Amino acid sequence: MPEAARIPAIEETTSGMDDKALLSSERGVGQTLEQALARFLSRTPVLARETVVLGEAEGRVAAESIRARRAEPGYDQATRDGFALGPTASVEAIEATFSIQGEIPAGRTDRLAVAADTAWRIMTGALVPAGAVRVVPQEDCRQIGEEVVVPAGSLMREQRFIQRAGSRIAEGRTVAAAGEEITGQHLIWLAVTGNDRIPVYRRPVVGYLCSGSELVSIEESPVPGKKVSANRYLLHALIGRAGAIPLDYGIIADDVERIGRLLLQIGGSGVDLIVSTGGVGPGAYDVFARALDQIGGEILCRQLAMRPGHSLLVGVVGRSLYVGLPGPPSAVSLVFAELVVPVLRKMNGLAVLRHEDVRACLESDLSIRDSEETLFLKEGKLCYRDGGVFVRLPAPLETADCTLLLEPGCGPFCKGRVVTVHRWCCR
């Protein structure tokens, strides 16, 4: 278990708020998503750096700008199987004849040269001999014994089928920028430019638990009144896709003392973030806020001016950040995407924390109560046609791919309205 990072002291601006807003914001009640996220991020540390071997770098975030230690390609290489030609005076003629000096397969390293009116048979990726003017693909010429006949058109073609040393990546050029996620393409560029040890940020470790006395594990057949903890699987996937390491702390009953003890145990174990689902609602079973109070945890936000997310808790337990998500699985995925993903992106060291805003046209009317205070989040399904971006609610059992953000005071949300959408990416 990694040593937990120190959580920064809170530092935020409260200017521009009236007394009532200030009071409620201090208690963390009724904040907007933006305020809650700013407060959460202000307490989120960027994790420590470590070095990984290139084979393990995919999906990690570069902790500094990584430069080409050598140029790519490292030598002038042929990009076709064919003939590397020396200069010839007979470009004006219909064709020119070159005598073949030998063959250069890929991997041959001796320094060769090509004289005027001669050619080397050459393979794709092989070192081009000094003095070569161009490579002509084999299908464009005729080999007759020890000679090759090349038509004039091929001798004048703009494309020379030689990739010069350093023409793709010059030595010293940035291959991956600090704060950028290392992708499969970066692996190619890093490998060819001699980068085998990659400085990255440590991945966040996220402990998760699901609360609810109605929850059972998948091995059990639930009797009426009980249900399988689907959030267990959802959270595992969401955390992993956000570039973090998920640790399952199981199902826990709605019991303040037991929850408090478990939170203390997880908070003391060095995880970076604790995520729970359920037990943050308004009723008598609002157990997490009470547990946090009992164990001396800090509450940063609760009950956002947002649905889902009206029931929600953000806080600090020991040296771990904590977020208590609402119980319904659809609320879990929406609030996770909007509030938790940016926090994990910051811990991971990513330069860009937020989802990309997409403007999309509603495909049908949405029956959402018009509200002056509440932001409504809905799962959406994007589609692209006729050069436009459209969004609709997913059909039952259809997977969603975005969050629809229905801003307060902007309704009614009728067919044809353009709304903001956050497309879900891997992190």
Ligand SMILES: Nc1nc2c(c(=O)[nH]1)N[C@H]1C(S)=C(S)[C@@H](COP(=O)(O)OP(=O)(O)OC[C@H]3O[C@@H](n4cnc5c(N)ncnc54)[C@H](O)[C@@H]3O)O[C@H]1N2
């Ligand atoms: N009088 C009011 N009641 C409720 C309100 C309200 O404003 N006034 N808000 C509702 C909303 S919205 C939500 S969200 C919930 C929040 O309550 P909790 O966070 O305590 O969530 P639970 O009651 O524990 O669960 C809600 C729902 O989700 C199911 N659930 C919980 N955990 C899981 C799991 N791991 N896997 C699958 N499903 C789970 C749970 O059984 C409930 O059906 O409060 C509303 N009530």
Ligand code: MOO
């Ligand atoms: O509080 Mo609920 O989170 O609106 O789904």
